[in-house]
Amino acid sequence: MSKTNNGFKSRVREGSPFPRGATWDGLGVNFALFSANATRVELCLFDLEGKEEIERIDMPEYTDEIWHCYLPDARPGQLYGYRVHGPYEPEKGHRFNPNKLLLDPYAKGIVGEVEWVDEVFGYTIGHPDGDLSFDERDSAPFMPRCEVIDPAFTWGRSRDVDIPWSRTVIYEAHVRGFTMAHPDVPEHLRGTFAGMMTGAVAQYIKSLGVTSVEFLPIHEFVQDQRLLEQGLRNYWGYNSIGFFAPHRAYMAGDSVSEFKEMVARFHAANLEVILDVVYNHTAEGNELGPTLSFKGIDNASYYRLMPEKPRYYIDDTGTGNTVNLSHPRVLQMVTDSLRYWAEEMRVDGFRFDLATILAREPDGFDEAGGFLQSCYQDPVLSQVKLIAEPWDCGPGGYQVGRFPPGWAEWNDQYRDTLRAFWRGDQGQLAELATRLTASADLFNRRGRRPYASINFVTAHDGYTLYDLVAYEEKHNEANGEDNEDGHDHNISCNYGVEGETDDPAINAIRLRQVRNFVATVLFSQGTPMLLAGDEMLRTQGGNNNAYCQDNEIGWIDWDHSEEARNMIDFVRRVIALRLRYPILRRGRFLTGKFDENFGNKDVTWLAPSGEEMSVEDWEDPATCSMAVLLNGSAQATGIRRRGEDVTLLLLLNAHHEPVDFQLPEPPDGYIWMYRLDTAHLEEGADYRHLSNGTHEVESRSLALMELVHERRRQWSRRDPDEEDE
Numbered sequence: 001m002s003k004t005n006n007g008f009k010s011r012v013r014e015g016s017p018f019p020r021g022a023t024w025d026g027l028g029v030n031f032a033l034f035s036a037n038a039t040r041v042e043l044c045l046f047d048l049e050g051k052e053e054i055e056r057i058d059m060p061e062y063t064d065e066i067w068h069c070y071l072p073d074a075r076p077g078q079l080y081g082y083r084v085h086g087p088y089e090p091e092k093g094h095r096f097n098p099n100k101l102l103l104d105p106y107a108k109g110i111v112g113e114v115e116w117v118d119e120v121f122g123y124t125i126g127h128p129d130g131d132l133s134f135d136e137r138d139s140a141p142f143m144p145r146c147e148v149i150d151p152a153f154t155w156g157r158s159r160d161v162d163i164p165w166s167r168t169v170i171y172e173a174h175v176r177g178f179t180m181a182h183p184d185v186p187e188h189l190r191g192t193f194a195g196m197m198t199g200a201v202a203q204y205i206k207s208l209g210v211t212s213v214e215f216l217p218i219h220e221f222v223q224d225q226r227l228l229e230q231g232l233r234n235y236w237g238y239n240s241i242g243f244f245a246p247h248r249a250y251m252a253g254d255s256v257s258e259f260k261e262m263v264a265r266f267h268a269a270n271l272e273v274i275l276d277v278v279y280n281h282t283a284e285g286n287e288l289g290p291t292l293s294f295k296g297i298d299n300a301s302y303y304r305l306m307p308e309k310p311r312y313y314i315d316d317t318g319t320g321n322t323v324n325l326s327h328p329r330v331l332q333m334v335t336d337s338l339r340y341w342a343e344e345m346r347v348d349g350f351r352f353d354l355a356t357i358l359a360r361e362p363d364g365f366d367e368a369g370g371f372l373q374s375c376y377q378d379p380v381l382s383q384v385k386l387i388a389e390p391w392d393c394g395p396g397g398y399q400v401g402r403f404p405p406g407w408a409e410w411n412d413q414y415r416d417t418l419r420a421f422w423r424g425d426q427g428q429l430a431e432l433a434t435r436l437t438a439s440a441d442l443f444n445r446r447g448r449r450p451y452a453s454i455n456f457v458t459a460h461d462g463y464t465l466y467d468l469v470a471y472e473e474k475h476n477e478a479n480g481e482d483n484e485d486g487h488d489h490n491i492s493c494n495y496g497v498e499g500e501t502d503d504p505a506i507n508a509i510r511l512r513q514v515r516n517f518v519a520t521v522l523f524s525q526g527t528p529m530l531l532a533g534d535e536m537l538r539t540q541g542g543n544n545n546a547y548c549q550d551n552e553i554g555w556i557d558w559d560h561s562e563e564a565r566n567m568i569d570f571v572r573r574v575i576a577l578r579l580r581y582p583i584l585r586r587g588r589f590l591t592g593k594f595d596e597n598f599g600n601k602d603v604t605w606l607a608p609s610g611e612e613m614s615v616e617d618w619e620d621p622a623t624c625s626m627a628v629l630l631n632g633s634a635q636a637t638g639i640r641r642r643g644e645d646v647t648l649l650l651l652l653n654a655h656h657e658p659v660d661f662q663l664p665e666p667p668d669g670y671i672w673m674y675r676l677d678t679a680h681l682e683e684g685a686d687y688r689h690l691s692n693g694t695h696e697v698e699s700r701s702l703a704l705m706e707l708v709h710e711r712r713r714q715w716s717r718r719d720p721d722e723e724d725e
Contacts (some may be wrong), residue, residue, distance in 0.1 A: 597635075630649075
């Protein structure tokens with residue numbers, strides 16, 4: 001039996017150390033919590049409203065460092081938390097304080113928010129001994145509650161989607177910001193999972209042609225005290241506290257099944273769901289941070305501490321702490337979380353924030369480290385999409401191209417090269433050629449494929465695509481940090497005026513550059529990623545770090561101008577072209593080597609003269625124009641046979657003046673036919689006419705041409721969207 005505040009004592013049984021967390025089995029609830037260094041653990045039960053602690057139960061069993069019990073009278077909806085006893089010895093890495101109510105790391109549901117009062121800190125704020133002091137006040141009135149959930153959900157006829165990497169087009173979106181201003185989403189559903197599955201929203205995403213929606217963090221996260229005091233919010237959500245619980249503020253109702261229903265709706269539209277996950281740190285900060293969960297359960301196990309001074313935290317994240325994935329139980333927690341979302345919630349992949357940290361062992365980054373090896377051998381995790389942000393703030397943190405087989409990686413070198421090239425920077429051609437062909441210098445190792453390169457120009461962190469061509473200086477004043485936050489190296493250009501302008505010439509250049517970026521990303525080998533809102537020319541007013549802007553700065557504006565509507569149509573057409581032409585998404589790295597068996601090259605780099613690029617051409621810093629010939633008859637797979645794809649010619653001119661390109665001489669009976677021209681779309685020109693000989697490519701523009709047989713001339717009058725691969 002147990003201690004109680006209302007005279008009733010729950011029946012308590014031994015229970016099982018597995019599974020971790022609070023698990024409803026249809027008859028009762030099993031509770032299990034890992035703590036290697038605790039001396040006693042109390043399970044605290046609350047009333048249905050979460051206001052009163054009605055019972056406190058000593059966990060009776062301790063097996064393999066797992067505290068556990070079983071309550072046959074507990075049911076879904078039960079609110080609970082933990083109080084963990086043990087040494088309070090910060091100088092030895094221990095910060096146990098049973099006066100602090102703690103969240104279960106495995107909680108599937110979390111109700112309420114942290115109230116930023118002194119009581120949620122394990123030490124006494126203002127005490128001369130700082131974090132070495134011990135605070136005896138109860139934090140429970142100011143803490144969220146964990147909730148026992150019923151995982152039952154009828155998936156019905158919902159099916160899994162299986163989008164191959166070669167056809168994947170990622171669309172990075174924010175659950176809240178995507179629908180907060182959407183006129184067709186009912187107000188009470190805006191900013192929620194239910195809002196995302198509204199018919200108009202899902203239909204719009206599907207209409208773009210993207211295949212995979214990558215959501216910014218949806219795990220339960222904490223609002224930063226500093227931001228709240230400034231009237232701001234932790235908008236992006238990179239401040240996790242619960243790796244198994246969907247963020248309650250993103251739920252229109254009170255059931256986690258809302259997330260499952262959203263996934264089912266997306267799958268029904270043949271759209272994948274990818275989650276941006278933050279396992280590298282938690283919201284508890286450093287030694288001066290609050291005691292909310294991990295810190296009070298077993299600080300020395302869950303966090304990486306300074307070896308010689310375990311009072312202090314290793315901070316490879318820039319947030320105050322670093323999760324210790326070198327500990328087997330902590331590693332197990334993270335992989336359990338991933339499997340939970342992949343199996344129970346049926347998501348299709350994960351993008352890992354600051355992923356280098358996850359692969360860092362005590363001696364540094366290790367591509368054979370515990371976490372990466374766990375994913376590599378796991379029958380579930382090895383089959384979902386795994387995407388790394390391959391850098392962090394720690395020593396040796398930049399690891400682009402170093403992740404093992406099975407992983408894709410954000411490619412910032414692709415981003416920076418494209419920005420520099422289209423801005424007109426000198427000496428970019430050689431680097432550009434490498435990036436357009438999936439960055440083989442980084443990823444062509446250990447049998448990795450071109451899809452490993454996640455190609456993007458913009459993401460949530462930084463300028464939007466429109467702001468990239470409208471601002472040369474960041475404008476982050478609204479963040480309250482004196483415009484000192486955010487990146488200064490943006491490789492952007494405003495083309496004469498900072499910000500909005502009525503100058504038609506400047507606006508024409510900006511729109512053309514936006515089209516150039518989108519087309520280049522979609523026509524490059526590798527996996528393209530677009531930032532939601534870029535297709536409708538979304539602006540943040542030059543703010544390149546809108547992490548705290550839960551308002552019109554961070555939300556998508558659905559009141560589209562004519563230019564925005566035209567841009568949306570352009571994006572749809574470019575995505576359709578990518579999916580139509582397999583040559584744009586080959587499964588093997590293009591090499592440019594001559595194949596003696598078939599007498600061709602898979603890719604040929606041409607100067608505007610029509611001749612192959614010479615050493616002098618590559619090294620000429622003033623040259624910023626070239627053509628890329630993608631030969632559809634080149635060997636496409638490991639099987640020795642001639643390819644059967646179409647042949648494409650991509651003309652790129654980043655010069656501020658038009659450039660004449662000599663088109664390659666087509667075989668007898670063939671002719672070059674336009675498929676796209678970024679210079680003339682705004683005038684509504686027919687960009688599908690036939691052409692041979694010399695072609696003038698306008699300044700700062702791109703053209704795509706297809707080699708077709710003359711008998712297919714009639715097709716030039718048809719919408720290419722009507723053609724199959």
